Amino acid sequence: MVEDPSGLDGLRSIAVVGLSVSLLLSGYLVVRVRDLVYASLALAVLGLVNAMLIALLGFSIVAAFLVIVYVGAAVMFIIVSVSMLGGGGQEEWRPARGAAMAALFGAGLAVALAATGAYQAYSTPTPVSLREVSETILSRYGPAIGVLFVALAATLIEAIAVAKARR
């Protein structure tokens, strides 16, 4: 095994661990910050940190898509909507129930990942070009993308209809 003399790969591994910790911190902020607008902003930070982590793992196209579509459009939509709606009443917390369910589902997921060997499943990906991705989408996944396109269009129409509906 040949070591990289620049030491960049070692730094990258440290950055992955650091970003994983940042991910958990921003997730905690999303759930625990009292003001919903700030919680939505924390979600945007979470998406950006997630995109950085995914880029470091070697999936730069996914990271760019996540920043543009998810953070740039969807989360911004949440921020604007929450800013316009305001608090919307007193928020009540049931911490015991939440902690019990979090422990249950977290343990279940951890066991499932351990059983499938996901902790050791990561392998440095081979670089994939945007041209390769788009050609595969249009050739092999053409019908699936068509269905997705129609479903998303129907979703948009449904959302407009629900939001404009009278009481």
Next chain:
Amino acid sequence: MIFVALEPLVGGAVAAASVGLFAIGVYGVTGSNNLVRQLLSIEVMFNSILLIVILLLSYDSLIATLYSIILTSVVAGEIIVVIAVVVSLYRAARSLTSEPLEEAGV
């Protein structure tokens, strides 16, 4: 390459972060009665699931990229619908809590 030697460490760190993030999301969904907080917590869970998908499919970067793009597109659509429902509910009940839904038996 050092990174290849550290792959188990990287995979373990990302998987552990995913599990922790998923647990935080579940805590927000089940612990709060605010619909917007529940939506934000579901988005936290989505970020966790996206990391797990990338981790499990990293042996084939093309498949991992395609699945992640499709997953993100579907979640973006889901956000639009849920925000529309929340706006509609806010108009009807002037509240963002889940009590009106529970009273209506939803």
